[in-house]
Amino acid sequence: NAGVMQNPRHLVRRRGQEARLRCSPMKGHSHVYWYRQLPEEGLKFMVYLQKENIIDESGMPKERFSAEFPKEGPSILRIQQVVRGDSAAYFCASSPPWASGGDNEQFFGPGTRLTVL
Amino acid sequence: AQSVTQLGSHVSVSEGALVLLRCNYSSSVPPYLFWYVQYPNQGLQLLLKYTTGATLVKGINGFEAEFKKSETSFHLTKPSAHMSDAAEYFCAVRKTGNQFYFGTGTSLTVIP
Numbered sequence: 001n002a003g004v005m006q007n008p009r010h011l012v013r014r015r016g017q018e019a020r021l022r023c024s025p026m027k028g029h030s031h032v033y034w035y036r037q038l039p040e041e042g043l044k045f046m047v048y049l050q051k052e053n054i055i056d057e058s059g060m061p062k063e064r065f066s067a068e069f070p071k072e073g074p075s076i077l078r079i080q081q082v083v084r085g086d087s088a089a090y091f092c093a094s095s096p097p098w099a100s101g102g103d104n105e106q107f108f109g110p111g112t113r114l115t116v117l
Numbered sequence: 118a119q120s121v122t123q124l125g126s127h128v129s130v131s132e133g134a135l136v137l138l139r140c141n142y143s144s145s146v147p148p149y150l151f152w153y154v155q156y157p158n159q160g161l162q163l164l165l166k167y168t169t170g171a172t173l174v175k176g177i178n179g180f181e182a183e184f185k186k187s188e189t190s191f192h193l194t195k196p197s198a199h200m201s202d203a204a205e206y207f208c209a210v211r212k213t214g215n216q217f218y219f220g221t222g223t224s225l226t227v228i229p
Contacts, residue, residue, distance in 0.1 A: 004160075033217065042221035043161075043207060056216065091160055095217075105151050106209075106217055108160040 002027070004094050004109035005074075012115045019079040019086070021112045025094030031055075032075040033106060034067055037089045049075060082116045089113050120144065121210050123220035131228045136180075136195040138223045140208030143189065149211040150191040152182055155222075156204045164206075167191060178202070203227045 005024040013019050025032050034046040048056040049069040060067065064082075069075040079086055090113075093106035124139040142148055149168050153161040165176025172184040178201075182193045191208060208220040 035219075043219045045217075045219065048216065093161075093217075105163050105166055105211075108153075108162070110160045113158075 004092055004107050006090075006092050006109035006112050008112060009110060010113050010115070012117060013082050014117050015083055016081050019082050019114055019116075021077040021079075021090050021092075021114070022074045023077070023092030023094075023109060024074040025092075026107055029094035029096050029107070031095045031097065032069050033093045033095075034075075034077050035091045035093065037091060037111075039088070043091070046077070079114075082114075084116045087114055087116045120212070120218035121208050121220040123206075123208050123223050125223055126221065127224045127226070129226040129228055130198045132200055133197050136193070136198045136202065136225065138193040138206050138208075138225065140182075140191045140193065140220060141189055142191060142208075142210045144210060144212060150182075150184060151209040151211065152176065152180070152191075152193050153207045153209060153219075154204050155207065161207060164193070198225075198227045200227050200229060 007022050030051050032049045035043045037043050045059040047060050047067045064080045066078045089111045091111045092109045095106045122141045151166045152164040154164050155161045164180050165174045167174045167184045175181045180195045182191050184191050206223045211217050
């Protein structure tokens, strides 16, 4: 059973370009979470999605950031018109549905390190 | 309201000394509690978790944590620090509805 997959692992963009980060959850997991980790800072929650639904986006910046988790395919975190302050590690995590066991933890991917030049 | 508080963003211990990383949570219902470790340039790995039952939980790499309801705490300990324990440690709580809340992390430095 493959773990959470994220790609690319490293992404370099120039200011004003778009960044697309992909996350494939573990098999059987229908819940995806995105986190951002800035240098020397902790993990900041961004968004929680289920298939075709955004459950909680309270941590997402109001502009330029969007996320989706379509019925088919990976979850995508999209950052439009990137700025240098967007440089960070972006982590995706997945978990099974609550009903399948409340003690299930989140499983994390290796992260995508975004550098904005 | 803050759900998870990790006291001390940086902790330094000597090799062989006791490791104690503090975590307090706020929850009106019995929570599920987790500790994760993050090594440099890697994702988070689960160290241990508390769900129900025994309040002293043992995890990987010799770590353990004790759930104390009266103190709303879930501190992480290891009797003897090893150089390889140097990493960032995150406490997390899972409440109903699949919502996870992470602490801000504690960076552990082990001094030879």
